[in-house]
Amino acid sequence: MNGAGIGTAEWVMERCDDLTRHSSRADALERVYLSPEHSAANMAVRAWMLDAGLDTETDAAGNLWGRRAADGTPQRPGTPGEPALVLGSHLDTVPDAGRYDGMLGVVLAIAVAHRLRDVPLPFALEVVGFSDEEGTRFGKALLGSCAASGQWDSAWWDQADADGVTLREAFLQFGLAPDRVGDAARDPADLVGYLEAHIEQGPVLESANLPLGYVTSIAGARRFVVTFTGEARHAGGTPFSRRRDALVAAAHLVTRIEELARATDCLATVGDIRVEPGAVNVIPGLAELTLDLRGRTDDGRDALWEQISAAGHDIAQERGVKLEVVETHRAPSTACAERMQAAVAAGIREATGTTSATSAAGAAAPSNSVLGLWSPAGHDGMAMDAVTDVGMLFLRCRDGISHHPDEHVEADDVGVALDAFTEAVLALAREQEEAR
Ligand code: GLV
Ligand code: MN
Ligand code: MN
Numbered sequence: 465m466n467g468a469g470i471g472t473a474e475w476v477m478e479r480c481d482d483l484t485r486h487s488s489r490a491d492a493l494e495r496v497y498l499s500p501e502h503s504a505a506n507m508a509v510r511a512w513m514l515d516a517g518l519d520t521e522t523d524a525a526g527n528l529w530g531r532r533a534a535d536g537t538p539q540r541p542g543t544p545g546e547p548a549l550v551l552g553s554h555l556d557t558v559p560d561a562g563r564y565d566g567m568l569g570v571v572l573a574i575a576v577a578h579r580l581r582d583v584p585l586p587f588a589l590e591v592v593g594f595s596d597e598e599g600t601r602f603g604k605a606l607l608g609s610c611a612a613s614g615q616w617d618s619a620w621w622d623q624a625d626a627d628g629v630t631l632r633e634a635f636l637q638f639g640l641a642p643d644r645v646g647d648a649a650r651d652p653a654d655l656v657g658y659l660e661a662h663i664e665q666g667p668v669l670e671s672a673n674l675p676l677g678y679v680t681s682i683a684g685a686r687r688f689v690v691t692f693t694g695e696a697r698h699a700g701g702t703p704f705s706r707r708r709d710a711l712v713a714a715a716h717l718v719t720r721i722e723e724l725a726r727a728t729d730c731l732a733t734v735g736d737i738r739v740e741p742g743a744v745n746v747i748p749g750l751a752e753l754t755l756d757l758r759g760r761t762d763d764g765r766d767a768l769w770e771q772i773s774a775a776g777h778d779i780a781q782e783r784g785v786k787l788e789v790v791e792t793h794r795a796p797s798t799a800c801a802e803r804m805q806a807a808v809a810a811g812i813r814e815a816t817g818t819t820s821a822t823s824a825a826g827a828a829a830p831s832n833s834v835l836g837l838w839s840p841a842g843h844d845g846m847a848m849d850a851v852t853d854v855g856m857l858f859l860r861c862r863d864g865i866s867h868h869p870d871e872h873v874e875a876d877d878v879g880v881a882l883d884a885f886t887e888a889v890l891a892l893a894r895e896q897e898e899a900r
Pocket of ligand 1: 597598
């Protein structure tokens with residue numbers, strides 16, 4: 465391990481760099497759920513957790529946990545003890561990812577745990593590296609945090625990756641027992657809250673010239689696989705009147721999706737299309753596309769889906785093709801708990817000396833505080849909200865770019881975030897002590 469001391473911004477930046485080694489691709493960062501790289505990243509992060517004074521455990525869904533008791537003693541996660549405040553984020557990535565989405569929040573949480581290692585707290589402190597937030601491998605996102613929040617659905621076991629490996633098979637290959645997944649579920653009585661630091665993945669903080677903001681809510685998401693089935697035929701011998709071209713139907717739907725979404729305050733993205741048989745001189749007989757929908761409210765998002773679904777059926781009928789839809793992921797919009805928002809805002813105020821009131825994107829601003837913003841991007845808190853109060857700290861990222869290798873955060877901003885996140889933990893500690 466090189467130079468910088470644990471707990472510093474430089475250490476956090478270096479560890480995010482280190483984690484890029486654990487990738488399935490030599491030319492890019494990609495680390496998906498239950499892969500050899502997932503295992504290697506867990507091993508690396510485990511060592512840092514131990515250095516920070518945490519004892520560690522991998523749970524029944526491949527999430528990595530570290531824990532110290534209220535008095536600062538390292539304590540095995542899962543052993544009975546005081547309720548815990550959990551800090552963390554995820555260690556999996558999208559394809560060709562940046563190095564901060566998720567990883568920054570895990571490493572920063574470890575650095576904060578190190579800073580507080582000699583400080584007695586009124587609760588235990590845990591750090592988690594969730595195993596699957598992105599849903600890159602199996603289409604269903606938040607698998608790690610759904611297991612930790614007791615929301616595992618046995619319908620997911622047969623979902624397969626691009627190579628046809630099912631989630632059940634991947635569990636076994638990773639050395640996990642599918643029938644034990646319920647053991648990963650946390651009891652709400654054992655939790656004080658869940659706090660996550662994450663890059664913003666958007667332009668709001670940069671535009672406002674601020675390093676940090678607190679999150680007010682997280683958008684609700686749904687994901688679908690939409691399949692048009694027509695007929696594969698000769699590209700030369702088949703006149704237009706005889707064609708049932710699945711890709712042309714899909715293309716019409718893609719542009720219609722954008723039109724429909726632009727008329728709302730929701731976001732809709734077709735991120736992938738697969739065509740069969742996929743030959744230059746064959747009319748596509750099958751086109752399968754993915755759809756990612758997000759809305760500030762679940763009702764708005766669902767209303768948009770109804771319009772998209774109707775458009776898909778109309779297009780299928782006009783073009784004589786069959787339409788099938790499978791929903792692969794659904795997560796409700798999630799409000800960050802008032803007390804967690806207040807703690808993160810207090811941490812930011814403490815770390816930055818901010819006194820003036822600001823709010824962005826219609827977000828509510830508690831007291832005379834710092835910038836509050838909602839998150840169109842998804843986060844593990846959407847699942848953890850089922851078992852405990854959730855709060856988030858956002859860090860400015862350059863050009864708002866994320867899910868791209870150019871993702872970048874400044875070390876100076878990480879330094880302020882470390883101070884703010886530490887102060888947020890201490891604010892929650894004070895609140896708990898006052899309530900006693
Ligand atoms: C996760 O990054 C998501 O919002 O898709
Ligand atoms: Mn992401
Ligand atoms: Mn993320």
